Amino acid sequence: MTELMLKYFRSKQQEVQKEEVYDSQCPFCSMQCKMQLIEQTVVSRKTYKTIGKDNPTTGGRLCIKGNNAHQHALSSERVKHPLMKVDGEFVPVSWREALERIRQEFTSIQQEDGLDALSVYGSASVTNEEAYLLGKFARVALRTRHIDYNGRLCMASAATGANQSFGMDRGFTNSLDEIPYTRTIILAGTNIAECQPTILPYFEEAKDNGAYIIAVDPRETATTEMADLHLKNKPGSDVALVNGLLKIIIEERLTDETFIKERVHGFEEVKESLASFDLEECAQITGVSKEQLYQAAVIFGQEATGMIFTARGIEQQTDGTAAVRGYINILLATGNIGRPYSGYGAITGQGNGQGAREHGQKADQLPGYRSIENKADREYIAGIWGVSEEDLPGKGVSAYEMVERIDEGTITGMFLMCSNPLISQPNANFVEKALKKLKFLVVADMFVSETAKLADMILPASSYLEDQGTMTNVEGRVTLREAKRPLPGEVRNDWQIICDMAEVLGKGKYFPYRSAEEIFEELRIASRGGKADYYGITYQKLRENSGVLWPCPDESHKGTQRLFESSFAHLDGKAEMAVISHVPEVPKETPTDEFPLFLTTGRVMSQYLTGEQTRRSASLAARDFESFVEIHPDTAKKYQLKDRALVRVQSKRGSVVVRSRCSDKIRKDTVFVPFHWTQTQNVNQLVANDLDPACRMPGLKLTAVNISPAQD
Incomplete structure (x- = not known):
């Protein structure tokens, strides 16, 4: 073939093939794996391939x-366009029309029913x-105290427990x-x-290095298979279990007396409270034998280093904070905190579960993990925002309690962004009934979710490929998510939607941003001096270092x-x-003759949260296209259930009606149903x-239920 012909074919190939590469981060779990989407165009057909990109957290794993x-x-x-409900049906409208309708309705609601x-x-x-803008929007543009977020269903117990025990919460210490390089690990719940697969190599390497791993879970899972010891406890018995472990550590003199004396309050009170706690009773409550309790406690207490992850x-659980504090008690009693290869980690569920709670969309917080009830914190943030401290509203209520306020008629309007509470909240039938009472509901989302179907207005939200900004991953590392793929249709960036709403409500001067980076520059200042101090972090620094662990108080600080x-x-x-009681302040459901089994819930690898995104993926939906109930074969036989048959869980x-999966890897008194599905498979209806x-x-993790064959 002549050189002229080669040039001709090369030019033809270039005419019909184009490649675009988009840097981003995975939109799902808290590992926030870096990735690239490669988009190739051959003639008129596009093909897509995702590859991992090297980074300090996952090294390119996906x-x-x-x-x-x-x-x-x-x-x-x-x-891809604003949708307004007209006579019960959604019809496309212009952004101008959508924003004007929001202005009218929100103004009317506050005039009639008050700011809150x-x-x-x-x-x-x-x-x-x-997250920062949502908090500012609520408190400056709307001047309402009522703001919270779906992270309340994810990290609230761990965050509260860490704040109470340590004075701050970064997820991972x-x-x-x-x-x-740690010698022993407890993985509790x-x-x-399945939930964070790309974190697994860290634990596999620890095991290869000789670490002893203890797993606490009512089920045998791919995680417990890795463990050296599996404590297969009854659902809801975690506080009793952790108190039993600590009692043994104390009685076997495995505590670090010097560390306790120099760095800890409350040890003697905890020791005294556990003196009367009977280990036989602990074994009965938890379903874990005394021998296993001793094995776990002594090994963790004797080793030179140890880490606990919850x-x-x-x-x-309704005593989730107490359980977290119980495990932190063990770390403090053994001195396994604040030194190499020893510490606590709350394994965040959602992609930005850490950062989303640090900068103001939680009911009681202002940016930088400041308290909305602290006058100095209020004055500092008010100064950044250019408003009077007296004009900032006070503390609101939690996400579920906002639903209760809707049912009571206290809250009559809502702006909801990128969440699906109709599926994720407990008592889902009540949630639906309450949301239908709203005078006006605005939902910003990528899809018409179950919650969005109830909306009066849906605003098209952007995806992880289009929406640039920072995320804070499971270890507290702030990362920059690049996102340069063009916005489809009339989709706008989520931050732009918030700014547009503020503008139409007459508060645009407080939201003058033209880019995500401009917002971050204000966030840096707002967080300065707070517990979650991002002041020393810039977009340039994040690009140069592939992320920075906060706190980072100045630009010369490395994190x-x-x-x-x-x-x-x-x-x-x-x-x-903390002294914690295994008798919860809020009584838990216990099995009865009518509802004799424990129900617990969780995830499967192919799905994420309410499944609103992952079920739109053909490759993921094909792996788990329906929900299921995992049940022990002996339990199935007792209730006359066949494997792979439809089962009613009540x-x-x-x-709900789901398909049975018989497995001897679950306790006989317990069934498991994942929470990713909707309608008749929405397990949160039972909670x-x-x-x-x-x-x-x-x-969410404990409900008393019965099971029976589903009738046709």
């Missing part, structure tokens, strides 16, 4: 959800900039890099192998790898141990509305 994340972002079902009649329901999936299994090395965040520098509040008194977390 799980199945990350590999297929682009499928929902490119879905034909995306909302409007509410904002945020998300732990939005960027830090958007150490960086992920320390995990492989976490199935990282997640939703123990946290989504904080390990917390509490010399002091804790309480005023006197000491940590607080509680006091309702029932009570009881809340943790300390953090207002719903008790």
